[in-house]
Amino acid sequence: MENDFEHYLIEIRELLEREDLPRLRDLLDLMRIQDIAHALMMLEEVQIPRVFATLPRGRKVDVFSYLDPHHQYQLLAQVSAAEARHILSEMLPDDLTALLEDLPGDEVRRLLRLLPFRAIRRALTLLGYPEDSVGRLMTTEFVSVRPDWTITDSLAHIREHAERGETVNVIFVTDEDRHLLHALPLKRFVLGRASDPVAKLPAAPVVSINAQADQADAARLIQHYDLEVLPVVDEENILLGIITVDDVIDVVEEETTEDFHKMGSVGMLTLSLRDAGLPLLYRKRIGWLLVLVALNLLGGVIIAGFEEAIEALVVLVFFLPLIIAGGGNAGAQSSTLMVRALAVGDVEIKDWLRLWGRELGVSIALGLTMGLAVSALGFWRGGSEVAVLVAIAMTLVVTVGSLVGMMLPIILTRLRMDPATASVPLVTSAADIVGILIYFSLAVALLNLPAGGLP
Amino acid sequence: MENDFEHYLIEIRELLEREDLPRLRDLLDLMRIQDIAHALMMLEEVQIPRVFATLPRGRKVDVFSYLDPHHQYQLLAQVSAAEARHILSEMLPDDLTALLEDLPGDEVRRLLRLLPFRAIRRALTLLGYPEDSVGRLMTTEFVSVRPDWTITDSLAHIREHAERGETVNVIFVTDEDRHLLHALPLKRFVLGRASDPVAKLPAAPVVSINAQADQADAARLIQHYDLEVLPVVDEENILLGIITVDDVIDVVEEETTEDFHKMGSVGMLTLSLRDAGLPLLYRKRIGWLLVLVALNLLGGVIIAGFEEAIEALVVLVFFLPLIIAGGGNAGAQSSTLMVRALAVGDVEIKDWLRLWGRELGVSIALGLTMGLAVSALGFWRGGSEVAVLVAIAMTLVVTVGSLVGMMLPIILTRLRMDPATASVPLVTSAADIVGILIYFSLAVALLNLPAGGLP
Numbered sequence: 001m002e003n004d005f006e007h008y009l010i011e012i013r014e015l016l017e018r019e020d021l022p023r024l025r026d027l028l029d030l031m032r033i034q035d036i037a038h039a040l041m042m043l044e045e046v047q048i049p050r051v052f053a054t055l056p057r058g059r060k061v062d063v064f065s066y067l068d069p070h071h072q073y074q075l076l077a078q079v080s081a082a083e084a085r086h087i088l089s090e091m092l093p094d095d096l097t098a099l100l101e102d103l104p105g106d107e108v109r110r111l112l113r114l115l116p117f118r119a120i121r122r123a124l125t126l127l128g129y130p131e132d133s134v135g136r137l138m139t140t141e142f143v144s145v146r147p148d149w150t151i152t153d154s155l156a157h158i159r160e161h162a163e164r165g166e167t168v169n170v171i172f173v174t175d176e177d178r179h180l181l182h183a184l185p186l187k188r189f190v191l192g193r194a195s196d197p198v199a200k201l202p203a204a205p206v207v208s209i210n211a212q213a214d215q216a217d218a219a220r221l222i223q224h225y226d227l228e229v230l231p232v233v234d235e236e237n238i239l240l241g242i243i244t245v246d247d248v249i250d251v252v253e254e255e256t257t258e259d260f261h262k263m264g265s266v267g268m269l270t271l272s273l274r275d276a277g278l279p280l281l282y283r284k285r286i287g288w289l290l291v292l293v294a295l296n297l298l299g300g301v302i303i304a305g306f307e308e309a310i311e312a313l314v315v316l317v318f319f320l321p322l323i324i325a326g327g328g329n330a331g332a333q334s335s336t337l338m339v340r341a342l343a344v345g346d347v348e349i350k351d352w353l354r355l356w357g358r359e360l361g362v363s364i365a366l367g368l369t370m371g372l373a374v375s376a377l378g379f380w381r382g383g384s385e386v387a388v389l390v391a392i393a394m395t396l397v398v399t400v401g402s403l404v405g406m407m408l409p410i411i412l413t414r415l416r417m418d419p420a421t422a423s424v425p426l427v428t429s430a431a432d433i434v435g436i437l438i439y440f441s442l443a444v445a446l447l448n449l450p451a452g453g454l455p
Numbered sequence: 456m457e458n459d460f461e462h463y464l465i466e467i468r469e470l471l472e473r474e475d476l477p478r479l480r481d482l483l484d485l486m487r488i489q490d491i492a493h494a495l496m497m498l499e500e501v502q503i504p505r506v507f508a509t510l511p512r513g514r515k516v517d518v519f520s521y522l523d524p525h526h527q528y529q530l531l532a533q534v535s536a537a538e539a540r541h542i543l544s545e546m547l548p549d550d551l552t553a554l555l556e557d558l559p560g561d562e563v564r565r566l567l568r569l570l571p572f573r574a575i576r577r578a579l580t581l582l583g584y585p586e587d588s589v590g591r592l593m594t595t596e597f598v599s600v601r602p603d604w605t606i607t608d609s610l611a612h613i614r615e616h617a618e619r620g621e622t623v624n625v626i627f628v629t630d631e632d633r634h635l636l637h638a639l640p641l642k643r644f645v646l647g648r649a650s651d652p653v654a655k656l657p658a659a660p661v662v663s664i665n666a667q668a669d670q671a672d673a674a675r676l677i678q679h680y681d682l683e684v685l686p687v688v689d690e691e692n693i694l695l696g697i698i699t700v701d702d703v704i705d706v707v708e709e710e711t712t713e714d715f716h717k718m719g720s721v722g723m724l725t726l727s728l729r730d731a732g733l734p735l736l737y738r739k740r741i742g743w744l745l746v747l748v749a750l751n752l753l754g755g756v757i758i759a760g761f762e763e764a765i766e767a768l769v770v771l772v773f774f775l776p777l778i779i780a781g782g783g784n785a786g787a788q789s790s791t792l793m794v795r796a797l798a799v800g801d802v803e804i805k806d807w808l809r810l811w812g813r814e815l816g817v818s819i820a821l822g823l824t825m826g827l828a829v830s831a832l833g834f835w836r837g838g839s840e841v842a843v844l845v846a847i848a849m850t851l852v853v854t855v856g857s858l859v860g861m862m863l864p865i866i867l868t869r870l871r872m873d874p875a876t877a878s879v880p881l882v883t884s885a886a887d888i889v890g891i892l893i894y895f896s897l898a899v900a901l902l903n904l905p906a907g908g909l910p
Contacts, residue, residue: 032659034679034680155645158645162646168645169624169640169642186645187623187624190610207487222701223701223704227701228624228683245683245704246677248704249678249704252704252707253678253799257795260715261791261792263715263719264787264790282821285817290824290828292781293825293829295780296777296781299777300777303773303776304773307772310765311769317762317765317772320755322754325751325754326747328880329884330744333743333880336715336716339715358736365733366740369745370741370744373748381759424883425784425787425788428883432776432780436776
């Protein structure tokens with residue numbers, strides 16, 4: 001498929017150069033709208049309106065919907081006011097909302113002036129829902145029927161309204177006050193007896209979601225129940241719109257990318273890495289780096305407190321990277337497991353006591369293995385006393401590091417913060433500090449070294 | 456919804472205790488199959504076959520398909536051979552393949568003995584495709600029509616075969632030799648004129664995928680083209696099966712979880728964290744921890760080489776955690792950004808030169824900021840010479856750490872390994888070693904300290 005696309009793109013460029021518009025039109029006819037949109041965004045800025053102008057009227061809105069907001073806005077500024085009005089008023093409400101929410105306020109106002117009143121009201125309603133809520137993602141274009149209509153009447157109604165609806169694979173049954181009763185696959189209507197009322201079709205209990213709910217919850221419902229379409233209702237169960245499974249894939253991918261970046265202590269980067277400029281990348285990264293430096297300063301302060309012990313036995317420093325990394329890495333593992341399990345809903349906060357017990361067991365076992373592994377080294381570098389010291393220190397540090405890594409995401413969730421903020425670098429730094437303290441305290445106690453106070 | 460489920464579960468347990476099977480049956484009638492399956496897996500082992508037995512025959516197979524392989528296998532051992540045969544032969548081919556691929560060989564053979572010959576052949580065909588290939592995920596149940604059939608004939612055919620098909624929202628048009636021609640939404644048939652041949656319906660070019668291709672590619676096609684169903688073909692374009700969008704959400708989530716766990720240096724954990732036992736968690740974690748200990752040993756060896764410098768100026772150790780963490784954290788950030796961008800197809804390997812240039816710019820800027828931040832501290836602890844040392848060292852270490860973090864995923868991809876193996880702990884450890892070396896070498900050079908050889 002991708003080779004096809006490269007081929008299309010080369011041909012579009014050639015035809016533009018030769019100004020062969022009839023053949024360009026033929027070529028575009030063969031292409032899918034997503035590929036046309038993708039190709040437009042790879043052309044030079046001046047070429048975009050020329051290619052867009054050759055599209056048949058019916059496909060313009062579809063292609064436009066697949067452009068990114070930046071290109072959408074540019075294109076709107078280049079077409080006639082009449083065409084801009086046509087495009088904006090034909091766009092599906094959720095696509096229009098997505099465009100408006102990415103633009104600065106004065107440009108939103110400029111665009112709204114182009115829109116018919118009905119479309120403005122609809123767009124403003126959707127923009128009124130909280131960010132990342134179901135209301136922002138839903139489309140208000142769906143087909144609904146009444147329970148007392150016959151199958152024949154319903155199919156006629158569906159035929160009539162199908163063009164406006166984003167999907168007619170699922171038909172909603174509502175009462176006269178638009179309360180949601182059922183969601184029936186189109187298949188049932190096709191397979192049903194023509195003269196039966198809709199109420200006679202077999203219907204499973206309907207799953208729906210409130211427009212104020214989080215998009216991630218919609219994704220979970222759709223995934224759990226294998227739904228194609230999820231109806232969106234208000235507090236009184238009045239049907240407001242629908243969310244389709246393809247909207248949700250994008251939500252899942254976006255949320256995962258956010259979690260990923262947080263886990264690596266990068267600020268949320270919604271732009272693609274390819275397109276992000278140097279200043280943006282700098283801003284997204286420097287904050288966390290400075291926070292972590294401040295945190296690791298504590299490690300330095302603790303070391304300064306043990307300067308006399310280090311001067312007395314400099315071989316202690318040899319094991320410092322090992323001890324620090326052991327605790328940090330074990331913590332990184334357990335926080336990674338925990339953050340992901342919380343994100344996919346695999347564990348819940350109320351499980352924490354049982355998880356804590358198991359993590360204690362796992363981390364003691366891990367710590368003992370690693371303690372044994374490094375004790376041989378300790379013996380070689382510093383004799384039996386040092387061997388005992390590094391074995392015990394490693395066991396303690398790995399155990400404590402693991403528990404820190406597991407608890408931090410849980411504590412953040414309790415504080416209603418995103419557990420992914422318990423990033424690997426943060427957990428590693430926290431485990432480092434605890435590790436340094438444990439290691440040198442043990443050294444002073446076990447090896448009778450001089451203990452200096454903190455600086 | 457979730458409160459509903461908790462409520463259902465409590466009621467099932469009560470009804471089982473009171474042995475009130477008629478009311479249990481009524482309750483199950485109200486529940487969705489996914490919730491029944493979910494509830495079954497939360498009951499005690501002896502209760503599962505009792506609840507399963509009260510299900511109407513038609514729902515048994517559906518509920519069974521949503522159990523995890525462990526519960527599926529246990530249940531099969533507890534029902535009669537006739538019932539097991541019924542369930543296995545009615546399961547959709549992709550669900551059956553998923554069950555068989557998770558079982559050990561001798562249990563697969565035991566189950567295959569229960570199956571009718573046709574089902575065995577089908578299951579073995581699917582199992583013949585490589586792991587994680589589209590062939591393993593597809594179902595062979597779909598509805599296809601011929602281009603010369605009329606809409607009326609086609610709808611009759613669809614009605615007849617709809618029950619077997621996993622979805623009839625998309626109908627495939629094939630020639631007599633089963634070559635894929637078109638994929639048409641059911642909506643087109645409902646809206647079309649009854650006497651027209653199928654060939655007259657408007658059809659976009661069809662997007663398909665080879666059965667040998669990777670599941671992640673299928674996910675990308677479905678996502679890019681907003682498809683509900685993706686047809687699967689062989690080398691000769693013969694239609695073999697279909698993949699639906701809900702299969703793909705699970706693939707996206709699974710792949711992401713794998714990437715996530717790899718980034719935290721945990722072995723692939725396909726089981727849920729909630730259900731994973733202590734020994735399994737130990738095994739998945741200890742390997743990487745030991746590898747990382749071995750790597751960090753190098754840091755210790757480098758330190759040992761500078762023991763004389765440390766003895767001469769013990770304040771150097773004070774800055775060690777800061778320098779180490781600075782490089783490691785910057786590396787963690789850039790590897791996280793890179794791994795995710797490669798996973799979602801946002802950047803490609805051929806972009807690396809441009810990315811490398813930008814990363815160099817970003818990391819020098821980050822390094823300078825952090826170098827300045829710690830130099831004040833260096834002045835306070837050790838005078839102007841130490842201030843200059845830590846500023847230069849921090850700048851270099853952050854720059855090198857970032858570049859290591861960005862290059863490692865690219866190199867792994869070139870070597871045809873999963874870039875997510877360049878986990879945060881691995882990158883951190885690699886950056887640590889380089890950081891220690893840079894820091895102490897600079898110290899010896901700038902401050903004229905005694906330089907000992909490696910031990």
